[in-house]
Amino acid sequence: MTDKATVLPRLIEIIEPFNKKDIELNADTSFAKDLELDSLTVMDLVAEIEDEYDILLPVNMLPDLETIGDVAGAVAKIKSA
Amino acid sequence: MSDTSDMGDESVPARPDLFDKFDPLVAQYDGLIASGHRDPFHLQMDQILSPTRAVVNGKEIILVGTYNYMGMTFDPDVIEAGQKALAEFGAGTTGSRVLNGTFQGHAECEAALREFYDMEHAMVFSTGYQANLGLMSAIAGRGDYIVLDADSHASIYDGCAMGNADVVRFKHNDVADLEKRLKRIPEGAGVLVVLEGVYSMVGDIAPLKEMVAVAKAAGAMIAVDEAHAMGFFGENGRGVFEQAGVEDDVDFVVGTFSKSVGTVGGFIVSNHPKFEVLRFVARPYVYTASLPPAVVACSATSIRKLRYAYDKRIHLWEASRHLHRSLREAGFTLGTDTAQSAIIAVKMPDQETSARMWAALIDEGVYVNMVPPQATPGLHLLRCSLCADHTKEQVEEIIARFKRAAATAELPLEI
Numbered sequence: 001m002t003d004k005a006t007v008l009p010r011l012i013e014i015i016e017p018f019n020k021k022d023i024e025l026n027a028d029t030s031f032a033k034d035l036e037l038d039s040l041t042v043m044d045l046v047a048e049i050e051d052e053y054d055i056l057l058p059v060n061m062l063p064d065l066e067t068i069g070d071v072a073g074a075v076a077k078i079k080s081a
Numbered sequence: 082m083s084d085t086s087d088m089g090d091e092s093v094p095a096r097p098d099l100f101d102k103f104d105p106l107v108a109q110y111d112g113l114i115a116s117g118h119r120d121p122f123h124l125q126m127d128q129i130l131s132p133t134r135a136v137v138n139g140k141e142i143i144l145v146g147t148y149n150y151m152g153m154t155f156d157p158d159v160i161e162a163g164q165k166a167l168a169e170f171g172a173g174t175t176g177s178r179v180l181n182g183t184f185q186g187h188a189e190c191e192a193a194l195r196e197f198y199d200m201e202h203a204m205v206f207s208t209g210y211q212a213n214l215g216l217m218s219a220i221a222g223r224g225d226y227i228v229l230d231a232d233s234h235a236s237i238y239d240g241c242a243m244g245n246a247d248v249v250r251f252k253h254n255d256v257a258d259l260e261k262r263l264k265r266i267p268e269g270a271g272v273l274v275v276l277e278g279v280y281s282m283v284g285d286i287a288p289l290k291e292m293v294a295v296a297k298a299a300g301a302m303i304a305v306d307e308a309h310a311m312g313f314f315g316e317n318g319r320g321v322f323e324q325a326g327v328e329d330d331v332d333f334v335v336g337t338f339s340k341s342v343g344t345v346g347g348f349i350v351s352n353h354p355k356f357e358v359l360r361f362v363a364r365p366y367v368y369t370a371s372l373p374p375a376v377v378a379c380s381a382t383s384i385r386k387l388r389y390a391y392d393k394r395i396h397l398w399e400a401s402r403h404l405h406r407s408l409r410e411a412g413f414t415l416g417t418d419t420a421q422s423a424i425i426a427v428k429m430p431d432q433e434t435s436a437r438m439w440a441a442l443i444d445e446g447v448y449v450n451m452v453p454p455q456a457t458p459g460l461h462l463l464r465c466s467l468c469a470d471h472t473k474e475q476v477e478e479i480i481a482r483f484k485r486a487a488a489t490a491e492l493p494l495e496i
Contacts, residue, residue, distance in 0.1 A: 040458050043231060043250065047258075056265045058226075058247035 002079040007053075007072040014052055015068060018045050027069030053079060109454075116433065119440040121451035131155055132343075132470045135448070142443065143475055143482075145465045146450035148281075150423050151312045151393055152470030153343030153383045166378030174371045178205075179360060182371030190377040193384040194350055198319055198334060202356040204349050205377065207369050209308055209337030212347030214240040215363030216304060216335060217275070221246030225271040228262060228296075230254065230287070232280050234306065235456075243364075246273075253280070256291045263299035272301035278321030279309035282457050282464075283416025284424025286310075289325035297330055304333040309422060312341030312387045313394045313469075341387060344380045346372050393469035397423055400476050401467045407480045412494025413487070416462065423468075426452075427483075429461040434492055439463055441486035447479055 012025045018041060019025060023034055031037050037045065046057050049071065055078045057065075065071045114120055128136035132152035133144050153159055166186055176182035187205055194203035206212040217240025221227045225246040229237055232253040241248045249266070252258040259274070266272055274296040276287050289305065296303050307320030315323025318341075322331050332353055338346035349359070360366060372380075398420075405420035408427065416426030429435035432454060439451040442463070450464040465479075487494055 038458065047252070050262075050265070054265065056247070056249050056262065058249055060241070060246075060248050 002076050004069070004072045004076045007075045007079075008069070010052070011049070011068060011072050011075065014048055015045065025068060027067065027072065029068045030066055031068075032066065049075065055079065106455075113432070113436055116436065118436040119443060121436060121439045122453070124443075124448070129154075132468050133472075133475060137443070137448070140446065142446045142448050143471075143479060144448050145467070145471075145479055146448055147468065148309070148340040148466050149343060149468050150309075150397060150466065151341040151343065151387060151390060152468045153341065153387070156343070156383065156386065158386060159343065159379045159383045162382040163375040163379040167373075167375040170374030170378075172375075173373045176370060177367055178371045179367050184371075184374055184377070186374050186377035186381065187371060190346075190381040190384070191348075193381040194348055197317070197384050197388055198350045199317075200334075200350040201352045201354075202350065204356075204359060204363075204366065205372065205380075206347040206349075206366055207372055208345060209335070209339060209347035210236040210239075211365035211369065212335050212337070212349055213237050213306065214243060214365040215359065216333060216349055217241050217273075218243035218365070219359060219363040220244075220302075221271065221273050225273070226266050227273050227275060228259065228266075228301065229275040230277065230280075232282065233275060233277065234281065234308070237275055237277075237306065254285065254287055256288060256295055259292060260295045260299075263295065263301065266299070272299065274301045274303050276303065276305045277309075278305055278307040278314065279422040279424065281309050281424060282452065282460070282462065283426040284309075284420075284422040284464075284466075285417050286321050286421045289322055289327055293322075293325070293327040293330050302332040303330065304335060305331050306335040308335070308337045308340055309424065311336050312390065313397050313423065318387055318390065318394060338376075338380045338383075342380050342383045344376050344383065346376060346380055390469070397467060397469040400469075400471050400473075401425065404465065404467060404476055404479060407476075408483060411480065411484055411487075413483065414495065423466055425465040425467070427463045427465065429463060429492070432461055434490065435461040435463060437490040438486060438492050441489040442482065444489070445482035445486050447482045447486070 008027060015025060050057055053075050065074055126135045126137060132149045132154050135142055135144055170184055174182040174184060190205050191203040206215060213236035217227060217237060221244050223245040226249055227241050227246045228249045230253055231250045249262050251262050276292055279286050293303055305322045310320040312318045314321045322328060333349055333351045336348050338344045401420040401423045405425050409415055414428040416428060429438060435451060442449055452462040452464055
């Protein structure tokens with residue numbers, strides 16, 4: 001069973017090394033506004049998430065994934081598809 | 082303006098200036114200019130003396146950043162063909178390829194491409210940018226996948242953004258990463274893998290033999306952009322895909338006239354039996370005016386000559402290897418270990434030094450490209466591209482001037 005709630009804690013662990021500003025990470029944390037990730041870092045992070053869950057997160061999907069919670073939801077949806 | 086202001090503040094909601102989003106970029110640019118350097122992005126060529134020489138501010142400079150790899154811009158046969166077409170067919174076509182904009186010259190140009198590539202179909206676009214836009218946006222629909230190298234050219238990314246396919250990136254030139262991503266694509270989905278022969282930022286080439294094998298094993302169709310390789314890779318100058326021996330496995334080759342061909346325009350060639358339908362569904366082909374008659378006449382003549390330009394190819398490779406070796410020996414840090422193409426990228430430590438070095442080179446009489454930082458995040462590059470018309474003496478001059486400019490710009494060299 002892969003739902004958003006089970007994905008979230010592991011997802012936060014994966015994102016932690018990218019948390020250069022050392023802020024608290026939760027479902028509402030925004031990649032652009034809070035973590036201020038540049039485009040190259042985003043690509044590395046996306047690759048890590050894809051490898052962890054053995055999925056593809058297409059580039060065209062990324063603009064809709066603003067927060068960590070959005071990504072958790074997308075991962076859960078893809079895994080249960 | 083006075084009419085709207087008379088209406089008072091209440092009737093007009095306050096909204097941000099749409100240009101505000103560019104403020105960081107404007108500040109970066111202003112900083113560059115304020116530091117007292119020449120503006121690398123607004124240089125004006127007052128005279129073009131040859132493919133390798135121009136006049137800027139009354140001073141002659143050697144051009145080492147034009148992508149004019151084969152020096153065809155001033156070829157006498159090319160010029161003559163263009164002049165004849167200009168006189169006989171007029172200045173422009175004033176129309177789309179699918180309406181009144183296909184002249185005899187466009188058909189001739191496509192025939193020249195079919196011969197050059199030994200392929201069944203050729204389609205000429207108004208720019209190389211539009212050729213990629215057209216292919217990417219038209220061919221992959223909803224539910225299909227486009228798999229591209231992370232360092233792909235903007236035209237490939239933009240074409241993907243225009244279409245409805247899911248877009249998947251793999252790490253630059255990483256065969257294993259490509260294979261991993263292909264395996265994750267659902268069964269039944271159509272797949273196009275997009276590769277480039279030469280990547281223009283640092284001039285490295287793709288391991289096409291391995292990548293094409295992996296893509297074929299996954300049942301994907303393959304497009305290779307040979308913009309920076311046409312004319313001097315492979316026995317017939319077709320590109321890296323010819324040199325790599327994968328001609329029979331590539332479905333589409335995309336190219337441009339604005340580099341080795343020496344004009345402007347773009348194209349796709351293919352053996353796919355249904356290829357011609359792209360003329361109806363590729364919007365960047367349909368909804369724009371076709372190339373002027375002189376341009377297609379110049380292009381067709383140039384393409385036919387490129388096929389047999391063996392001496393130019395040899396000379397271009399010699400010049401590229403010599404410049405690469407010499408700059409490396411002089412202590413410059415280069416983008417590749419060896420000269421993989423005719424592009425030699427010199428790495429700079431930061432934007433400030435990059436601007437200083439660029440200006441010092443102009444003062445010495447050498448033009449190279451200062452790559453805008455947005456194009457290569459995390460890298461500051463001065464990019465050289467060689468031309469088959471650079472003489473041995475010019476190449477020696479370029480090397481000597483690079484060394485003097487580095488001293489002026491206080492660029493640390495690693496010797």
